[in-house]
Amino acid sequence: MITTVETLHPPTRRGLELVLLIIAVAIVLLAWVTVDLNRNGTVPANIVPVAGGFAALALIVHLVVRWRAAYADPVLLPIVVVLNGLGLVMIHRLDLARGRLGVDGDAYRQLIWTTLGVVLAIVVIIGLRDHRLLRRYTFISLAVGIVLLLLPLVPGLGRTVNGSRIWISLGPFSFQPGEFAKVALTIFFAGYLVQTRDVLSLAGKKVLGFTFPRGRDLGPILVAWVLALLILVFQKDLGSALLFFGLFVAMLYVATERVSWIVIGLLLFALAVAFALSSFAHFQVRVDLWLDPFSPSSLAMSDQLAKGLWGMAAGGLTGSGLGAGRPWMTPFAESDFIFPSLAEELGLVGAVGIIILYLIFCQRGVRTALGVRDGFGKLLAIGLSFSVAFQMFIVTGGVTRVIPLTGLTTPFMSLGGSSLLANWMILALLLRISDQARRPLPPASDTPAADAAAADVTQVVKLR
Amino acid sequence: MSELTLTLLRLGLLVLLWIFIFSVVGVLRADIYGTTVSRRSQRKALKRQEKQQSRASRVTVPAAPPAEPDATGPGAGTAVPDTGGVVPGMTSPIENNPARRRGRHAPTTLTVTEGPLSGTSLPLRGNGILIGRNPECALVLDDDYASGRHCRLFPGSDGWLVEDLSSTNGTFIGRDRLTSPRPVEIGTTLRIGKTVLELRG
Numbered sequence: 001m002i003t004t005v006e007t008l009h010p011p012t013r014r015g016l017e018l019v020l021l022i023i024a025v026a027i028v029l030l031a032w033v034t035v036d037l038n039r040n041g042t043v044p045a046n047i048v049p050v051a052g053g054f055a056a057l058a059l060i061v062h063l064v065v066r067w068r069a070a071y072a073d074p075v076l077l078p079i080v081v082v083l084n085g086l087g088l089v090m091i092h093r094l095d096l097a098r099g100r101l102g103v104d105g106d107a108y109r110q111l112i113w114t115t116l117g118v119v120l121a122i123v124v125i126i127g128l129r130d131h132r133l134l135r136r137y138t139f140i141s142l143a144v145g146i147v148l149l150l151l152p153l154v155p156g157l158g159r160t161v162n163g164s165r166i167w168i169s170l171g172p173f174s175f176q177p178g179e180f181a182k183v184a185l186t187i188f189f190a191g192y193l194v195q196t197r198d199v200l201s202l203a204g205k206k207v208l209g210f211t212f213p214r215g216r217d218l219g220p221i222l223v224a225w226v227l228a229l230l231i232l233v234f235q236k237d238l239g240s241a242l243l244f245f246g247l248f249v250a251m252l253y254v255a256t257e258r259v260s261w262i263v264i265g266l267l268l269f270a271l272a273v274a275f276a277l278s279s280f281a282h283f284q285v286r287v288d289l290w291l292d293p294f295s296p297s298s299l300a301m302s303d304q305l306a307k308g309l310w311g312m313a314a315g316g317l318t319g320s321g322l323g324a325g326r327p328w329m330t331p332f333a334e335s336d337f338i339f340p341s342l343a344e345e346l347g348l349v350g351a352v353g354i355i356i357l358y359l360i361f362c363q364r365g366v367r368t369a370l371g372v373r374d375g376f377g378k379l380l381a382i383g384l385s386f387s388v389a390f391q392m393f394i395v396t397g398g399v400t401r402v403i404p405l406t407g408l409t410t411p412f413m414s415l416g417g418s419s420l421l422a423n424w425m426i427l428a429l430l431l432r433i434s435d436q437a438r439r440p441l442p443p444a445s446d447t448p449a450a451d452a453a454a455a456d457v458t459q460v461v462k463l464r
Numbered sequence: 465m466s467e468l469t470l471t472l473l474r475l476g477l478l479v480l481l482w483i484f485i486f487s488v489v490g491v492l493r494a495d496i497y498g499t500t501v502s503r504r505s506q507r508k509a510l511k512r513q514e515k516q517q518s519r520a521s522r523v524t525v526p527a528a529p530p531a532e533p534d535a536t537g538p539g540a541g542t543a544v545p546d547t548g549g550v551v552p553g554m555t556s557p558i559e560n561n562p563a564r565r566r567g568r569h570a571p572t573t574l575t576v577t578e579g580p581l582s583g584t585s586l587p588l589r590g591n592g593i594l595i596g597r598n599p600e601c602a603l604v605l606d607d608d609y610a611s612g613r614h615c616r617l618f619p620g621s622d623g624w625l626v627e628d629l630s631s632t633n634g635t636f637i638g639r640d641r642l643t644s645p646r647p648v649e650i651g652t653t654l655r656i657g658k659t660v661l662e663l664r665g
Contacts, residue, residue, distance in 0.1 A: 016491060023484045034473045075488045321474035353481045360488055
């Protein structure tokens with residue numbers, strides 16, 4: 001079958017983004033009004049300034065994208081606005097339940113962080129005209145990433161919260177630098193792998209159908225593994241360790257197309273798990289809680305997971321309605337357990353909708369990676385979208401008992417400034433890369449490759 | 465607030481959420497199918513491939529590999545950029561086309577029947593087309609034996625003419641190497657290197 005392909009001139013689709021943004025803001029407003037009607041029986045008094053401000057934030061990002069990244073993907077921004085807005089509504093709802101209002105509330109702080117996140121995204125979109133510039137900072141990103149990861153271990157600066165030493169406090173602000181380390185390390189992995197992927201994918205011998213790498217090429221994966229183990233040992237943060245190692249293995253696989261890297265990664269992971277199980281009581285407890293959250297001994301230790309599960313069960317198919325459930329009974333209902341809180345009040349239908357929104361977000365990231373023309377951009381887009389997807393998997397899997405619960409924030413939703421800022425930065429980078437991916441090529445005659453092809457000599461037919 | 469209003473709000477929120485999801489998915493559909501793939505009739509293509517293979521086996525010089533279906537797909541698309549040098553815009557009015565007015569034997573399309581681009585066709589319109597390996601050509605050949613600017617097809621007073629642009633390996637009609645512009649009609653086959661072009665009505 002013979003086919004011909006004609007590429008259409010791609011539309012910018014900014015108008016469509018605006019329409020989707022209007023629906024997105026409408027969803028968030030409806031959710032907020034439902035909460036206050038359910039709790040207080042009245043429409044919130046400050047609805048005009050707050051709702052107007054929220055819509056204005058979304059509109060400003062839209063206008064900046066229109067101005068500086070006209071061909072960016074049209075669905076990324078509306079999805080993030082819905083997710084961030086639903087997170088805000090849920091945090092506000094938990095504030096109401098605890099009697100914290102106005103400036104005291106978590107929702108107020110989260111709204112300020114959202115504003116800062118939007119500002120950061122705008123700075124990235126305007127300041128970074130071409131994502132390929134980031135490739136120059138490959139090794140600087142590595143240094144920045146490692147410093148950020150190690151900052152919480154500095155005495156006097158780091159703080160231990162709930163057994164994990166992943167926070168730093170600077171005066172009144174506390175901060176989770178690991179979230180930014182995630183972005184920095186993704187940039188490093190992309191820049192590093194785009195240089196070395198040929199040797200990583202081609203050299204090596206074949207055993208049982210897998211091409212295994214040479215011993216000396218194992219260096220980078222071992223370094224990543226040791227780094228993840230260090231996080232695990234010194235910061236006792238299983239979630240971040242899993243996220244960094246998984247991110248590296250996934251990007252290695254995408255860069256080299258070798259299944260052997262996944263096999264090696266899983267083996268190293270199994271080794272780490274065996275080590276953690278034998279040496280940390282902390283980790284053993286989590287596995288016990290995961291396997292049997294409802295046993296008396298587990299409930300005596302922590303009833304968090306069990307309460308989250310009961311909450312989701314109480315929600316049923318269509319949920320109790322925002323403001324009508326009791327999500328505040330679960331500890332950390334506004335951060336690690338924000339997904340069960342939303343699942344309780346929106347039900348299975350709403351929870352699946354939220355998961356699908358994350359899925360589409362990551363799918364757009366992968367589509368961007370397929371469309372963009374440079375290897376660095378491909379790896380960066382894959383890495384960023386994978387980090388969001390994997391983080392979502394770790395935290396949602398944890399609260400729904402698919403995997404043992406490890407503390408990580410739900411991207412865009414959980415209470416927490418550093419997570420929100422880092423994820424808005426990821427959004428800005430994806431918008432920038434997708435703009436490059438969808439922008440039509442300049443005319444062929446302008447490219448240097450065309451001149452090179454024209455300069456090729458014609459082969460002469462030899463006449464006998 | 466009445467119970468009914470609250471229930472309606474609760475369900476309305478879910479409905480709105482899913483409307484949003486479906487509209488996003490609708491956008492994705494349009495994006496995924498952003499490129500149009502037009503399929504020629506399968507029977508025709510098979511026949512052409514068979515012909516090619518039998519010809520390839522007869523020729524002693526290793527001919528170009530018969531075009532694989534999926535290899536020709538994107539290749540054919542990139543080979544014919546519509547920015548091509550001499551071809552003007554796609555919407556040239558018919559009355560401006562002199563060849564179209566003269567007789568029933570005036571060809572309207574040029575089709576590649578053999579060679580790496582086999583299956584590609586492009587309309588004969590306007591002031592003529594340039595054929596060669598240079599990216600500025602309207603038909604960019606992926607053929608090592610073709611020159612950068614190999615030959616051109618242009619409308620003369622009596623119909624379309626083909627002219628060799630002093631190419632290295634020549635343009636052939638049948639066994640004759642072109643030395644001067646020569647009229648072409650439907651069914652004429654031109655050979656350029658390993659590529660065979662046919663003029664069709």
